[in-house]
Amino acid sequence: MLGSGVSREVTRLQELAYELRVEQAMTRDLVTVSPQHTMTEFQQVLRIHRISGTPVVESAKMVGIISIEDLIKALTVHAMDSTVGEKMTPNPVTIYADEPLVHAVSEFHRYGFGRLPVINRKDELVGIVTEGDIARLMLRQLEVDYRKEEIRRYRASHFFQDIVADQVAIVFGYHVVAQDFEGAGEAASNLKQNLTRLGIHPQIVRRVAVATYEAEMNIVIYTSGGEIVAEVRPNQIAVEALDKGMGISNIEQAMQPGFSTAPRWVQDMGFGAGMGLPNIQACVDHMKLESKVGVGTHLHMTFHTQ
Amino acid sequence: MKLNKVLEHIEGKAITKNVDLDREVQMGCGADLMSDVLAFTHNGTLLLSGLTNPQVVRAAEMAGVEAIVFVRGKIPPPETIALAEERGIPLLASKYTLFETCGRLYQAGLPSCGLFELTLRRWHDAFGG
Known part of the structure; x- marks a missing residue:
């Protein structure tokens, strides 16, 4: 969704603004001037370094800040021989390097500044941070996040290629609770998400999800509960649905589209139209249904993934 | 067809919060039987239904349904809305019947989701051709 996508990005930026420290964004290569420099010398410093202001430092301690605006003011009143110490803004607003x-x-927002001198906890000047530095760091960090996500996706879709073994299988197991219409479908939903994360083709994921969901609903409706176990291998997915229910007396009849023994309340929920097993049949590459009346039912479903 | 066009044609309303109305649906399916939803739909389907319990959202999720329209002015219970918001499936509402809501969209060019192989085979068995 577009709306939520935008808000997610904003949230991530807000998170970053709290996670990242000033020292990660600041520039350490500092150009400084001393209070004894003249404004003419300060002008040279700005020109050579192509900057618009510097901190003023005296014996490692920061005593002020001076900018191109101060220079222009000095120019208009022909005061280029005066010292930086006279024209600077003393006791400037600073920020600690370890602050978020x-x-x-x-601070930028509050004072309308474009830059802030950064000091350590011993009040020594260690760097300077501008709005541009912050924007650049946040963008870089978002890009890193994005790359990590790409790598994670790649890893997921190449999961099996990266594993060297004669046999590889990932097994997902789910308990299915009888008569629980609220939670019904959670096993199929979780399996669907896991298969998507493993990079299985969406069409195959859909077939597995639909068949598993139908099997899960059968366990919820007709039995006293059961298990769904999915085994994912490089070239096939096997899903087993097991229950200790009443069993099916006539499997051939149960497989007929439209045949149903569902009670009325199940039909009111939109199920029990006798399409469950035929639907499963249509989704799988292979299925086997074993059932003993009074013992339970075991449904094997196989899907080829290559 | 984009969801904002769908809402326009059916004079409908969005039920879930933050619905992305630029989302596209490729085809429509009107059904109150969840097994039919699972059998007939494809990824990208707009489901139209009069059934409002949470299993409609579950079935839609499994089948890859893009969005759901509840017809006949039915407003789903909070648990259905909560599940839909969690799974990212937009819910819309139409005051018209299933027949009329489908008809409006079909007339506006939204195609049907096609035939199901299994039922088609039984049709041929019964009527030939």
Whole structure:
């Protein structure tokens, strides 16, 4: 969904703003000037480094900040010989290197600054952070997240190729509770999601999901509960549905489309129209139905994946 | 057909929150029998149904149904809406009957989801051809 997709991205950006520290975004290569420099010398520094402002430092401690605006003011009043110490903004707003980025963002917003000097807990200047630095770091981090997701997807879809063994099988087991219409379908739903994560083709996933769901509903409706076990191999998926229910007395009859022994309340739920087993038949590549009256039913379903 | 066009043709409303109305549906299927839903639909189907219990959403999820329209002015119970929101399946509502809601969409060009091989075989057995 587009709407939720956008909000998810925003949430991730917000998370990043809390996770990432100022020191990860800041520039460490610092150009600084001392309070004794003249404004003419400061102008040279800006020109050479192509920057628009610098912190003012005296014996490792930050004493002020000076920007191109201060320079323009000095130019208009012909005060280029005055010192940086006279024209700078003293006691500037700073931010600690170990603070989360969101603090820097809110400081930018509060003061309308484009940059903030970064100090450590000993009040020594260690870097400078700009809005651009923050945007770049967040974008880079989103890209890393995206690559990780791509790698995860690739790994999922190449899961079997990456495993070297004579036999590989992943087994998913689910308990199915009798008469539980609220939870009915959870086994099939979970299996569907797992198969999708394993990179199985959507058409095959759909067939497995539909057949498993029908088998699950049969266990919920007609039995006292049972199990669904799916075994995923490189070239086939086998799903077994087992129950200790009343059993089916005439399997051939049960396989006929439209044949049903469902009570009225089941039909009111949209089931019990005698299409379950024929539907399963239509989805599988192979099926075997074994049942003993009074003992239970065992349905084997096989799907080829290649 | 995009969901916003679907809503326009059936004069319907969205039930679930944050429905992406740009979502496309390829075909329609009107059914109150969940086994029919599982048998007849394909990935990308718009399901139209008068049944509102949570199993409709489950069946839709298994069958790859893209969105569900509840007909005859039926509003599903909260558990159905909750499951649909969790599974990301948009729920829409139409005040018209199943017949009329389907008819409006079919007339507007939304095709049917086609025939089911098994029932088709029985048709041929009964009537030939």
